[in-house]
Amino acid sequence: MKPFCFADGQIVPTASATLHPTDLGLIRGYGIFDFFRTVDYKPLFLDNYLDRFIASAERTFIPLPYSREELTEVIYELIEKNDLKEGGIRMVLSGGISENHFSPGEGKLFIFAESLIFPSEEKYQNGIKLLTLEYVRPVAEIKTTNYALAVWHSAGWKKQGAEDVLYHQGNYISESSRSNFFLVKNGELITPDSNILLGITRKYVMELAGGAHVRPVTMQEIRDADEAFITSTTKVLLPVTQIDDLKIGSGKPGPVSLGLLEKFRQKVGGLALTDK
Known part of the structure; x- marks a missing residue:
């Protein structure tokens, strides 16, 4: 502080x-x-x-x-x-x-x-792991202070080498605990439409991309995705290369994710994402 x-x-x-x-x-x-x-x-x-x-x-x-x-x-x-x-x-x-x-x-x-602490440059270069968790945040469209489950669960993420969780309800994906979630398939962005916070960084990334398919996203689509990433104020755009034991795409950050990240850096400027 x-x-x-x-x-x-x-x-x-x-x-x-x-x-x-x-x-x-x-x-x-x-x-x-x-x-x-x-x-x-x-x-x-x-x-x-x-x-x-x-x-x-x-x-x-x-x-x-x-x-x-x-x-x-x-x-x-x-x-x-x-x-x-x-x-x-x-x-x-x-x-x-x-x-x-x-x-x-x-x-x-x-x-x-x-002060701000961004993820390490290694995470942008190699991508991160998420763990699926069946849960929907109460009044998910509002940024409430209720993060009890995420805070309690976070010790377990670290032990499993994960950055965060990916919430879902049944077969449908929603968001990460502190970030919005995107898939990339055939060069096009896809992002969930419900049980999510309408993130400001999410909005800006979609503008940079020239749009996205905002619709229900299924668990099966993760398996078929070419790329995935999360967006938030403090992470900006962080590539996701593994969800549970599943490798996403090639297992490395893809060209769409990295291209949008570079566009964001160029447009916004300011603090370098490599700062610790």
Whole structure:
């Protein structure tokens, strides 16, 4: 964490930020968040992230007592105060203190500035492994703070040499725990259409690719795929070369994945993905 954050309606030392112990964010795990990068002191895709954050607050019935303009002003002030040329901004809105300890109350807004750690260059060159897991995130279209299963499960991924999990329900794939998922077949992108968070990086990658087939994706299609990759703010576009014991395509990152990654680097600029 960087030295300064936004809490209690003002910019304060990050170490002094507090949350009441009966806040629903703590006792029920109920809250929302969003996270985006800064590149050369500018927040990347800010309008898209604010759209999603404000919509998430409305859909979770948590009051957000700040306008888009006020949020934007705070974000830019935090970037300057923390000298955040290349880094991350995390917005968190807690579920609030509730009279019945269950219904959403007046949420408390925090905005933090953070350093970023990208995956190693080796992972971009060699690809990563995912493990399938039958699960659908609650209210998957909203970026809630409920990552209990993923956090609990993560120790097991590492023991099996995996980067993350790939969620599915029955025969249909949805997403990774913190990323969107794509297949490539005959040069065309395919990505699931339901039980997913509509990722901002996902959206931008589809624009770079000139579109994608957004539709139900089956487990069988993994076996027939030429390439696969995941997208997120902190991973950008990370090739997937193995799912469980199955090798994807040639077992190496493919030309479509690497080409889109290079396009993203050229368009966005900023922090090199090889930085650790």
